[in-house]
Amino acid sequence: MTARATRRATPVIFKAGCPQCRGSFELGADALRLVVGGTTRTTFYSFTCPDCGTAVRKPAGERIVELLTGGGVSTLRLHSAV
Numbered sequence: 001m002t003a004r005a006t007r008r009a010t011p012v013i014f015k016a017g018c019p020q021c022r023g024s025f026e027l028g029a030d031a032l033r034l035v036v037g038g039t040t041r042t043t044f045y046s047f048t049c050p051d052c053g054t055a056v057r058k059p060a061g062e063r064i065v066e067l068l069t070g071g072g073v074s075t076l077r078l079h080s081a082v
Contacts, residue, residue, distance in 0.1 A: 012071035016047060016056075023051035029072040036065060037078040045073070 013026045027047055034045045045068055046057045060068065069075055 018049035
């Protein structure tokens with residue numbers, strides 16, 4: 001009989017800021033959404049500001065996409081019609 005070690009995943013926390021109220025805060029992966037489109041213009045992440053309730057949308061470059069997907073953020077990939 002072999003004993004299995006139980007691993008508890010440490011939640012990833014992201015720092016974010018709101019352009020509306022200028023609040024600075026930390027969000028878990030479940031509070032963010034990532035949309036990956038065919039261009040830099042259609043690739044962004046979004047969240048709702050916990051301080052003022054504003055829907056925030058910010059551009060996401062390659063590095064941001066890598067960090068967010070690696071941290072477990074829910075991702076929507078857009079496909080262009082050919």
